[in-house]
Amino acid sequence: EDQVTQSPEALRLQEGESSSLNCSYTVSGLRGLFWYRQDPGKGPEFLFTLYSAGEEKEKERLKATLTKKESFLHITAPKPEDSATYLCAVQAGGSNYKLTFGKGTLLTVNP
Amino acid sequence: DAGVTQSPTHLIKTRGQHVTLRCSPISGHKSVSWYQQVLGQGPQFIFQYYEKEERGRGNFPDRFSARQFPNYSSELNVNALLLGDSALYLCASSLDPGGAYGYTFGSGTRLTVV
Numbered sequence: 001e002d003q004v005t006q007s008p009e010a011l012r013l014q015e016g017e018s019s020s021l022n023c024s025y026t027v028s029g030l031r032g033l034f035w036y037r038q039d040p041g042k043g044p045e046f047l048f049t050l051y052s053a054g055e056e057k058e059k060e061r062l063k064a065t066l067t068k069k070e071s072f073l074h075i076t077a078p079k080p081e082d083s084a085t086y087l088c089a090v091q092a093g094g095s096n097y098k099l100t101f102g103k104g105t106l107l108t109v110n111p
Numbered sequence: 112d113a114g115v116t117q118s119p120t121h122l123i124k125t126r127g128q129h130v131t132l133r134c135s136p137i138s139g140h141k142s143v144s145w146y147q148q149v150l151g152q153g154p155q156f157i158f159q160y161y162e163k164e165e166r167g168r169g170n171f172p173d174r175f176s177a178r179q180f181p182n183y184s185s186e187l188n189v190n191a192l193l194l195g196d197s198a199l200y201l202c203a204s205s206l207d208p209g210g211a212y213g214y215t216f217g218s219g220t221r222l223t224v225v
Contacts, residue, residue, distance in 0.1 A: 004153070031209070032210070034210075034213075034214070036216075041218075043115070043201050043203075043216030043218045043219050044201070044216045045216070046213040046214065046215060046216075049210070049213060087153055087154075089153070089154075091209075091210070095166070096159075096166070096167040097144075097159055097167060097208045097209050098144075098156035098159065098167050098169060099144075099154070099156060099210075099214070100156070101153030101154050101155070102153050103151070103152055103153050104153055
């Protein structure tokens with residue numbers, strides 16, 4: 001069974017204090033690893049998809065990386081508007097395209 | 112350009128009742144997936160439809176069913192509601208079932224069962 005574990009569960013940063021979120025996974029043949037951002041009471045907002053170990057993608061202050069066992073979401077010089085829950089999900093190979101999500105990391109950036 | 116539209120936004124039902132949730136995908140998207148998100152947890156996969164056919168089903172009881180219409184909109188039906196069905200129900204649309212260009216989620220329907 002596919003599993004995703006995210007750490008830490010919650011993270012508090014000061015504005016400008018860079019850090020990383022971790023997503024460890026076990027999956028039978030990774031098709032893709034997805035990162036989403038979710039604000040309270042809203043649906044997840046797509047950030048990145050990574051497909052193979054060594055791949056990196058960037059968007060503004062966010063950078064996602066992928067290894068064979070985990071992914072990191074690096075946040076450089078965060079701002080208060082980066083406060084949200086960040087969700088990681090894996091998609092296995094095969095005919096079922098479901099995403100298996102972790103519980104998320106609640107990020108709070110204080111001004 | 113309209114995103115994924117879900118209705119209603121909020122709903123309160125009594126145990127044992129039936130509920131229908133609706134989703135309109137982004138124009139041009141042919142795949143719709145449904146997820147259940149309980150407070151404090153990540154979304155859990157319920158169903159995926161592509162070109163009006165079921166392409167995947169998660170570990171949910173038969174009380175949960177869904178369908179996709181010719182215009183690619185979708186309905187999620189839940190019968191015999193239980194208190195544990197209280198959750199945020201999310202719909203996600205994509206161009207293809209594999210989500211090569213990402214899955215776009217709607218804002219969800221908040222279902223409360225009392």
